[in-house]
Amino acid sequence: MPVFEVDDIADPRLVDFAHRTDVALKNGSGTEHGVYIAESALVLERALRAGHRPRSVLALGGTVDEAVALVGPDVPVYSGPGELLAELTGYILHRGLIASMHRPALPSPQSLLAGARRIVILENVVDPTNVGAIFRSVAAIGADAVLVTQRCSDPFYRRAIRVSMGTVLQVPWTRTGDWASTRELLTANGFHVAALALTDDAVSLRAFADDAPEKVALVLGTEGEGLTPEAIAAADTVVQIPMAHGIDSLNVAATAAVAMYALAGP
16 A cells, blocks of 8 residues: 555545544444554554554654554555644654554453463552653563553553553553453452552552562552542452651652562562
């Protein structure tokens, strides 16, 4: 398929890139599960390796050949002046290209737990920047899967994907239900649930990591308020990170990295 030069930002073929919100992309018509935006050749390559299907690519002149090489001859690639593409999208294409990708169907929680030893559960983390940073950290340190609650920000949002450097496309993840069903599923699969929270009976992360169970589900809560009472009640152990200088908590993304590293073993 040839490369198409963009000369009219009202071209209906460019609708996926035209100032569309993440919610609008997720609910996009003509797709089975909606679409998401992958920014940069690196993220596009990771998406393709994960088996995700591209719909089209928008590329600056210097990245057109790279885009074509990645997606092949059957996916349309659109190109044009940087100023025009910025007017179309609402932002500058600093990374040279963006791709519209078909969202894959989410797997079942049960399928992600089979064979897993370390998983992370995000309860109501609403900032996509934090979601992306968490994915990047836990992917690097060795999380086998991530579960997110219904009110958690979508890991396929553009900012989450960008901050994660595409690792949300590499670490298996899915949405989970209420705490009663989630706890039942975790117990059935042999997981010890460790909630990161400040409670009177919380144990030190160091002490917990010294004798960690074989399978651990780390639960992290929303910015500011932390975990809900339901999440804490569902935990086998409440864990806290020892801190100095009177500081009582870390950013949720930093907490995820520290906790995962402590449980990674030698």
